[in-house]
Amino acid sequence: MTTASPQIALFIRNFSQYGGVERVCFNFFHYLQNNGFSTTVYCGKNSTNIHDKRINEITFPFRGRLFKEVSFWLAAQKRLSALPKSVRSMAFSPVPGCTAYRSGGPHADFMRRSLKAQPSTSARLQKQVKRFISPINHLLVSFDRKIYTHPGTAHFIALSPFIKSDICRSFPEAGPKTCVIPNGINKNKFHPLNAEERNAARKEFGLPQHARIIGFCSTNFELKGLYQLINSIPHLTEDVILAVAGGRNSQKYEQQAETLNIKERIFFLGKIKDMPLFYNSLDALCHPSFYDTFGNVVVEALACGVPVVTTEFVGASSFIQDGYNGFITDPLSSKLLAEHLQKSLQIHKAASTDCPSEEEIFEQYAKILTE
Secondary structure, eight states: OOTTSOOEEEEEEEEOSSSHHHHHHHHHHHHHHHTTOOEEEEEEEEOSSOOSTTEEEOSOOOSSHHHHHHHHHHHHHHHHHHSOTTOEEEESSSOTTOSEEEEOOOHHHHHHHHGGGSSSHHHHHHHHHHHHHOHHHHHHHHHHHHHHTOTTOOEEEESSHHHHHHHHHHOGGGGGGEEEOOOOBOTTTSOOOOHHHHHHHHHHHTOOSSSEEEEEEOSOTTTTTHHHHHHHGGGSOTTEEEEEEOOSOOHHHHHHHHHTTOGGGEEEEEOOSOHHHHHHTOSEEEEOOSOBSSOHHHHHHHHTTOOEEEETTBGGGGGOOBTTTEEEEOTTOHHHHHHHHHHHTTSOOOOOOOSOBHHHHHHHHHHHHHO
């Protein structure tokens, strides 16, 4: 890469090194900088310690998601239209007309699929009504219509085959422009530890040394299937425990565990800073999500040599080979989920090398922007 490379503009509502899409954008920015690209970020909020002309906050500090989304949508389009034609642009948040749009899939598909996470018919109905009367959902659906039909966008980047199929079904005109590029991982950070280091990891988290440990991690317990996972624990042998990382409010799930009389088999660890250490403390990871455009936890665990049980609605499930490094399961069947979890504990730990590195993914992004 040389300094003669095209100028690049990145658009994201929150520029931060924390969070899924935010971290990808943050790391891609540094990749571009390190490879000689002149790069500018346009964001609604700068949550990093980078405070110079490369990072531009373009919206007012509104409160409430609706106002933040509208403000960024309008401000981003204004900045995009003012950029010289030679500047290539990539959007990580809803912005129509960029050279490339990294897609999390149509919002309508997320709302439809994620309803299955509700534990009962009445809960699904309540969620459906709540979403219908919420203006933010109508807004995001209307944003999708303008983004996926915009003639100025040359490339849509889907994180997985099932996201691409959703885009093609809902917006056929976007199909020929859509390619699949999964998330990459930092293989220097996520890798297997030896037995002594794994024992130290369990001690670090206060987990039993001789138990067989299934891990779960998410900030959205409901969508990612923790309720269904806890229901499967009574069907597993008594030496199997569950370690839960992340989340903002675990009381409901602690009560569920107590009702099932398995409270002593579930460890709620809260937010974990050292995720590679957490993965290495496990015998298997379960990610029974009802909707996940990719699911970094799946490939991060695989890279640490940990087998994974997940669902077909997780983008990273394409890296699972049933019986070799994990299983694809149905989270609505607690017995089937337990069966796959029990089988996953018999898989010999071995690092998965199928997932590309972050560097390889960013090379593909840069190629798309400069071709």
